[in-house]
């Protein structure tokens with residue numbers, strides 16, 4: 001039986017009527033740019049996350065970019081980022097003319113290693129950007145302690161609903177950046193994103209920056225861009241928002257089932273399960289295991305029609321576009337090793353038990369016959 005890595009049609013089916021209605025409402029209004037739908041979504045999202053402000057953006061990448069712009073990041077500045085993450089986390093730093101300073105990750109949660117931060121902070125450090133990777137919060141307590149007065153910008157793209165010590169991510173650092181890419185815990189029907197903050201002045205600035213830095217009618221105190229969330233996406237997100245908590249619970253339930261199934265299959269010694277660190281509210285946007293002979297296993301699963309993916313096969317400090325920064329293989333060894341061993345398995349909430357069993361049976365068969 002084939003098992004997809006992600007099948008969004010199963011999430012859409014029960015929401016079809018409500019989403020068509022929401023799209024119809026926007027079409028009837030012919031109000032597509034910002035306006036009432038975006039404002040309503042921003043209010044509802046802020047309430048759901050427990051933040052003062054939520055500001056819709058055109059993508060998660062743009063949310064990160066605009067947040068850095070709001071902090072005044074520019075040429076000559078440094079921004080500290082984990083090396084094991086999606087490209088956008090560091091790409092936005094370089095796009096502003098600043099330098100990404102890469103830090104290795106913790107081998108348990110794959111998030112930035114707080115113990116290595118102090119050595120990377122310097123007079124040019126303008127921000128630190130922890131990524132809540134795979135759906136789990138980074139160790140924000142230790143990170144904030146290490147950062148002192150340096151602003152912490154949370155990359156929450158993969159982690160809507162994750163928490164640290166009881167507070168939802170996006171409401172802990174100076175700002176949080178979210179992505180509504182369709183595969184995220186809360187996904188829209190295209191590109192979308194959002195910045196959260198408790199700070200009124202930053203919120204005002206973010207709203208200006210997403211409209212070309214405009215403070216009044218055709219008045220531009222600073223340069224921004226077109227970084228707006230559109231009304232159709234906002235209307236769709238409003239339909240989905242009330243369901244996110246249940247979807248996250250579904251992901252957690254699947255993670256628990258996997259743990260039991262891997263154990264029952266006698267794979268405890270072979271398959272390294274993702275660690276749900278206490279107090280971090282893991283949401284399992286991705287279910288990432290560590291395995292020996294990863295690429296062979298991957299090929300074998302692909303042959304059986306079982307979805308899988310590698311996040312991420314090459315840490316950012318070794319990406320060709322960052323060669324001029326001077327990093328070498330071996331510099332950030334935890335991430336380098338993880339990039340050779342990690343494998344993401346299907347975990348979306350609508351998976352059936354039979355599908356989870358199929359994934360585990362295929363993995364058990366691979367190690368049983370070849371191991």
Ligand SMILES: Cc1ncc(COP(=O)(O)O)c(C=O)c1O
Pocket residue numbers: 059060061062064085086088089131155157158178179180181191192193
């Ligand atoms: C950690 C992380 N940061 C940033 C982004 C960028 O978000 P988007 O694809 O919406 O631009 C993503 C999206 O995949 C991500 O996973």
